[in-house]
Amino acid sequence: MTSDIVAPVVVGVDGSPTALHAVRAAASQAQRRHRPLRIVHGFIWPLMGVPLGPAVGAPTDGGLRNQAQRCVDEAVATARTAAPEVPVTGAVVDGGAAAVLIAESRDADLVVLGNRGLGGFAGLLLGSVAVQVSAHADGPVLVIRDEPRSDGPVVVGVDGSELSQEAVRFAFEEASRRGADLVAVHAWLFPTPTGPGDILPLSYDLDAYREQEERILAEAVAGWSERYPEVPVRQRLVRGSPAPALLEAAREAQLVVVGARGRGALGGLLLGSVSHAVLHHVRVPLAVVRKPRTVEGS
Template sequence: MTSDSGAPVLVGVDGSAIALDAVRSAARSAALRRRPLRIVHAFIWPLMGVPVGPDPSGPPTGGLRHQAERYVAEAVAEAGKVAPDVPVTGAVVDGAPVPVLLDEARDAALLVLGNRGLGGFAGLLIGSVTVQVSARAQCPVLVVRGEPHADGPVVVGVDGSECSTEAVGFAFDEAAWRGAALVAVHAWLHPTPVAPGDMLPLVYDLDALAAEEERVLAESVAGFAERYPDVSVQHRLVRGSAAGALVEESKAAQLVVVGAHGRGALAGLLLGSVSHAVLHHAHSPVVIVRHPRTASRS
C-alpha cells in the first residue's frame, strides 16, 4: 500500500444530495488512505456576468457567492461527521466545473464525484460533468453510484492493455487498504487485435484461444499478487461481454475498477466502450483509471 499525505482526496460539490454522498465517500477514502480531504465548488457565475453578491435590498448573507460558500461549509461539516480525524479544506473556485475539477485533479491522489448533480438531467444515467472529468482527469476518479457491499470484493477489469495494468495496480492497492478480496475479470468473445491493422484468423481453436486468454489474465495480475501477498485474488475468465461481466460482478462488489480505455478503444473517444457502459450501469461505485501517458495528453 502506498500513501502520500501531501496529495489529497478531492471531491466536487454543488449543493445536491448526491454531492453530499460523494463527500461522505471521499471522507472515508481519505481516512482509509491517511490523506487530507479537499472539497471544491466550481463557481461558474462570474464567467456568465451574473451579479454574485447580495441584493442591496436583501440580507447581507444573500447572493450566489454566499450560497456557494454555504455549499462548501455544509460539505466540510458532513466530512467531519464521517471522518473527524481527517484534515479538511474547502474552497469556492471561480470557473466552470470541468476545467476547475481537471485543474484541481492534477495534484490529487483521487477525485470523487457524484454520478449526477444539480445540473444533471433526470433522463441521463450519468451527468455530463462526471463523464468528461472521468475521461480526462490525471488521477483516478471514483464515481459514487449504486450500493456498495461492505463485505464484497474489489472487482477489476483486465484486458492486458497498459491502461488495464494501471487499473489492476489501483485495484490491488484499494483491496489492500480495505482488507477486501480482489476479483480480476477478463472477458473475451473472439480473437482480439493487439495493435491497429492486425489481421484476425477466420478459423480458430476455441480451446487454444481460451488458454491464451487465461494466460493474459494470469500474467496481468501475477506481479501485483506478489507485491500484495495478503490480498486474496480470484480469476474470472468469461466468454462474453466484458461490460456485462463487470456489471454483473458489481452487484456484490464494494467497488469496480476499470481502465478508461482498453485494447479496442478508439483514440477519439472520451471513454472506451467498456468503461462507458460500466460507468452508466454498475450497481456499485466505479473507479476510472487512466494510463499516465494518456492523461498527460489532455
C-alpha cells in the same frame, strides 16, 4: 506544489444529496490513504456576468456567492463528521464544475464526485460533469452513485493492456486498504477485424484460444498477488463482451475498477467504449484509472 505538500483527495460538491454521498466516500478515501481532503465547488456564475451578492434590501448572507459558500461549509461539516481525524479544507473556485475538477486533478491523489448533481435530468444515470472529468482528469477518478456499501469484493477489469495493469494495481491497493477480496474479470471473444484489409483465420482452436486468454488473466494478477498476499483473489474468465461481464460481476461489489482505455480503444479516445459503458450503467462506485503521473508530495 512544493515537495512538503501532500497531494490531497479532492471531491467536488454542488449541494446535491449525491454530492454529500461523494463527500463521505472521499473522506473515507482520505482516511485510508493518509491524505488531506480538499472540497471544491465550481462557481460558474462569474462567467455569466450575473450579480453575485445579495439583492438590495435582502439579508446580507443572501446571493449566489454566499449560497456557494454554504454548500462548501455543509460539505466540510459532513466530511469532518465522517472522518474526524482527516484534515479538511474547502474552497469556492470560479469556473465550471468539470473544468475546476480537471484542473484540481493535476495536483490530486484522487478525484471523487457524484454521478449526477443538481443540474442532472432525472432520467439520466450519469451527468455530463462525471463524464467529462472521467475522460479528461490527469489521475484516477472515483464516481459515486449512492451511499457506498462497505461489503463485497473489489472488481477489476483485465484485458492485458498497459493501462489495464494500472487498473489492477489500483484495485489491489484498494482491496488491501479495505480488507476486501479482489475479483479480476477478463472477458474474451474471437478476434475481429480492426482495420481495412485485416486477414483473419477461417477457423479457430477454441481450447487453445481459451488457454491464451487464461494466461493473460493469470499474468495480469500474478505479480500483484505476490505484493499483496493478504488480498484473496478470484479470477473470472468470461466468454463474451467485457462491459456486460463487468456489470454482472459488479452486482455484489463495493467497488469496480477499470482502465480509462483498453487494448481495443482507438488512440485518440480519452475514454474507451468499455469504461464508458460501465461508467453509465454500474450501480456501485467506479474508479476510472489512467496511466500514472508524478504528483509532487505524493
